[in-house]
Amino acid sequence: MIQNLSNSYHTSSKNKPAFKGVRLAHQNFEEFEKFAKKTDILNNLPNIAQPWNYIGEGRHNIVYSIPGNDVFLLRINKKHLDSLRQKNPLTKSENPFPEINIGQKVGQIGKHIQVIIKQNGFSNGIPSRMFLDSYKPTPQEIVPWYIENLKAIANMPQKAYNNLAKEIKTVTKKKYFFDFYNPNNILIDEKKQEFNLVDIEPCVTKIRDYINFCSKKHLFLSLIDNYFMPNVYKSASKEDKKSIRELCKTIKAKTEATPMKKNSLLFALKQQYDKYVYKNLAHDKYQQVKKILKEKD
Ligand SMILES: Nc1ncnc2c1ncn2[C@@H]1O[C@H](COP(=O)(O)OP(=O)(O)O)[C@@H](O)[C@H]1O
Numbered sequence: 001m002i003q004n005l006s007n008s009y010h011t012s013s014k015n016k017p018a019f020k021g022v023r024l025a026h027q028n029f030e031e032f033e034k035f036a037k038k039t040d041i042l043n044n045l046p047n048i049a050q051p052w053n054y055i056g057e058g059r060h061n062i063v064y065s066i067p068g069n070d071v072f073l074l075r076i077n078k079k080h081l082d083s084l085r086q087k088n089p090l091t092k093s094e095n096p097f098p099e100i101n102i103g104q105k106v107g108q109i110g111k112h113i114q115v116i117i118k119q120n121g122f123s124n125g126i127p128s129r130m131f132l133d134s135y136k137p138t139p140q141e142i143v144p145w146y147i148e149n150l151k152a153i154a155n156m157p158q159k160a161y162n163n164l165a166k167e168i169k170t171v172t173k174k175k176y177f178f179d180f181y182n183p184n185n186i187l188i189d190e191k192k193q194e195f196n197l198v199d200i201e202p203c204v205t206k207i208r209d210y211i212n213f214c215s216k217k218h219l220f221l222s223l224i225d226n227y228f229m230p231n232v233y234k235s236a237s238k239e240d241k242k243s244i245r246e247l248c249k250t251i252k253a254k255t256e257a258t259p260m261k262k263n264s265l266l267f268a269l270k271q272q273y274d275k276y277v278y279k280n281l282a283h284d285k286y287q288q289v290k291k292i293l294k295e296k297d
């Protein structure tokens, strides 16, 4: 059943391509519930959470694909992997964004396992996984890979950037948080020429009005993977440095052309940032990147 549904999802462009971000009828809790009953998935969770189904991970969660199901994924809190072996009920989750697809959860299995809507594309930026493994690539080894990643983003049409900005606005308006500090939270769908969001969580911190915004500058930093950019750039050859600068400039221009909030908040909130969580990381990084982009051969 799901197989058929997922097929129709992928061939929907045969008739009329679904509008970017629109959640499709089968991406709902009831469909997953049917699948779960048919496959007895609740009693098979440890078999799913295996390396061959691994999709990705961040600081808090690890995400697995579900064999025979191309619509949903399992997102498991890394601190509670033991809940895979427990018998927990499947419950429906509230969906504050019923109209759009931002990889949100449709249900939960117990407290620590989420059933989320699968997004298409590859995760932007250097995968966190690389830095969790015992073998860590050097910045120099990352250069060619990083340039390919930048090329994919720079080549995306302006419309993709605009849609991304609009989706981020929709999310933040409802006090949900798009974690722009981790570049892996944007997927790049080269086939459909779209950006797709993942990892959208309610903004629960008390200072949410300060951190729950995303300006053009944040988006730019996220897209170019500001964590690694300066170090990777430093170790690149003269020619590669030039490519990195040019690609980043294209991405900057496209980000600046989006209908997104201006940049001022970033600086106005310096004090709050210093005092609270992020130590104004974005501000410092932005200055560093700006300086790099001004470099000449
Ligand atoms: N809905 C989704 N569709 C496709 N891939 C996803 C989805 N959600 C997460 N991923 C992949 O799994 C990774 C980790 O998931 P994420 O929710 O970002 O974990 P964390 O909360 O720890 O940052 C993401 O960076 C992305 O590569």
Ligand SMILES: [Mg+2]
Binding pocket: 057, 058, 059, 179, 182, 184, 185, 199
């Ligand atoms: Mg994440």
